[in-house]
Amino acid sequence: xxxxxxxxxxxxxxxxxxxxxxxxxxxxxxxxxxxxxxxxxxxxxxxxxxxxxxxxxxxxxxxxxxxxxxxxxxxxxxxxxxxxxxxxxxxxxxxxxxxxxxxxxxxxxxxxxxxxxxxxxxxxxxxxxxxxxxxxxxxxxxxxxxxxxxxxxxxxxxxxxxxxxxxxxxxxxxxxxxxxxxxxxxxxxxxxxxxxxxxxxxx
Amino acid sequence: xxxxxxxxxxxxxxxxxxxxxxxxxxxxxxxxxxxxxxxxxxxxxxxxxxxxxxxxxxxxxxxxxxxxxxxxxxxxxxxxxxxxxxxxxxxxxxxxxxxxxxxxxxxxxxxxxxxxxxxxxxxxxxxxxxxxxxxxxxxxxxxxxxxxxxxxxxxxxxxxxxxxxxxxxxxxxxxxxxxxxxxxxxxxxxxxxxxxxxxxxxx
Numbered sequence: 559x560x561x562x563x564x565x566x567x568x569x570x571x572x573x574x575x576x577x578x579x580x581x582x583x584x585x586x587x588x589x590x591x592x593x594x595x596x597x598x599x600x601x602x603x604x605x606x607x608x609x610x611x612x613x614x615x616x617x618x619x620x621x622x623x624x625x626x627x628x629x630x631x632x633x634x635x636x637x638x639x640x641x642x643x644x645x646x647x648x649x650x651x652x653x654x655x656x657x658x659x660x661x662x663x664x665x666x667x668x669x670x671x672x673x674x675x676x677x678x679x680x681x682x683x684x685x686x687x688x689x690x691x692x693x694x695x696x697x698x699x700x701x702x703x704x705x706x707x708x709x710x711x712x713x714x715x716x717x718x719x720x721x722x723x724x725x726x727x728x729x730x731x732x733x734x735x736x737x738x739x740x741x742x743x744x745x746x747x748x749x750x751x752x753x754x755x756x757x758x759x760x761x
Numbered sequence: 762x763x764x765x766x767x768x769x770x771x772x773x774x775x776x777x778x779x780x781x782x783x784x785x786x787x788x789x790x791x792x793x794x795x796x797x798x799x800x801x802x803x804x805x806x807x808x809x810x811x812x813x814x815x816x817x818x819x820x821x822x823x824x825x826x827x828x829x830x831x832x833x834x835x836x837x838x839x840x841x842x843x844x845x846x847x848x849x850x851x852x853x854x855x856x857x858x859x860x861x862x863x864x865x866x867x868x869x870x871x872x873x874x875x876x877x878x879x880x881x882x883x884x885x886x887x888x889x890x891x892x893x894x895x896x897x898x899x900x901x902x903x904x905x906x907x908x909x910x911x912x913x914x915x916x917x918x919x920x921x922x923x924x925x926x927x928x929x930x931x932x933x934x935x936x937x938x939x940x941x942x943x944x945x946x947x948x949x950x951x952x953x954x955x956x957x958x959x960x961x962x963x964x
Contacts, residue, residue, distance in 0.1 A: 679940050686943050716945040717953035721924035723933065730926065730933070739886050740893050742919040750920035754957030
């Protein structure tokens with residue numbers, strides 16, 4: 559019996575997060591109660607609290623899943639074979655596209671992002687670090703293959719990430735969509751950053 | 762008499778803005794009324810309304826002054842003699858420093874920035890355009906002197922500005938100050954952007 563409960567628990571945890579994500583999208587984070595989540599799962603609120611000690615913990619779990627999908631995609635691009643230049647381009651475009659889909663189009667999800675940044679900053683920071691590490695991975699491969707020149711790979715990755723802030727940061731993506739302003743198209747921004755990485759011919 | 766009124770009016774307009782800025786800083790924008798501004802100037806609210814048809818118009822006037830100071834500093838750096846590289850560095854650091862002083866340290870002024878971005882976006886956009894033009898001016902000088910290589914100067918300036926978003930944008934400066942996250946120091950970000958501008962030795 560203990561054995562069954564133990565193997566069931568990760569599944570229940572995941573089911574709670576799937577349902578919570580759906581309700582947060584449908585009703586908004588503020589309006590969704592732990593009671594609503596429990597009801598949708600045909601379980602008692604007390605059972606939900608066995609897995610997550612607060613609504614904030616559920617929110618963090620959902621935020622981790624949404625950010626985790628971006629991290630998995632980034633790591634898959636880093637792990638692909640082939641030249642680093644097109645993969646760095648693909649990596650930066652993919653993060654932009656996935657962040658736009660996840661955190662901007664949907665105003666209810668945007669509320670979740672605002673709350674994650676307000677209440678669970680450490681989850682956001684861990685995500686940023688993983689993204690920077692994926693970029694650093696591709697930059698290191700490009701340095702190894704002679705495509706890129708970078709003295710300090712982690713710092714270079716940080717600068718690339720910083721340079722992409724207008725395309726990566728949920729608040730900045732939302733601002734670019736909602737409020738017209740001077741804005742370079744992403745392809746041209748990536749071109750500009752790649753010029754800085756290109757191997758210089760030393761005389 | 763008409764002559765005196767006409768010459769007096771620009772001065773009154775300016776006095777209203779100076780007092781409004783002080784009150785916005787002291788009391789906050791929301792808490793300051795047109796009546797407070799009028800009282801501090803020993804004039805009637807009706808007289809204030811002769812110059813500004815709403816509190817929003819006063820707010821825009823103050824925002825224009827604060828942003829205008831940054832624009833004047835940027836244009837002065839653009840107009841200085843000497844090599845473009847140190848001036849581009851100075852220009853980018855100066856915008857960061859002035860924006861930090863103006864819009865972040867002071868929570869009451871930060872409220873003003875939020876309101877400007879919410880209600881007077883066109884004032885913010887005009888400011889961004891002026892900043893991008895100053896950057897473009899220095900880039901063009903660097904291209905002319907052979908220090909920089911840039912096929913499309915306005916686009917390059919836009920990319921530099923976009924790359925500096927974490928150091929220029931009031932909300933992003935505030936976030937960097939209030940919430941620790943992976944963040945490249947500004948000097949190293951500028952170095953990174955300058956590498957992308959440097960003249961390549963063509964074989």
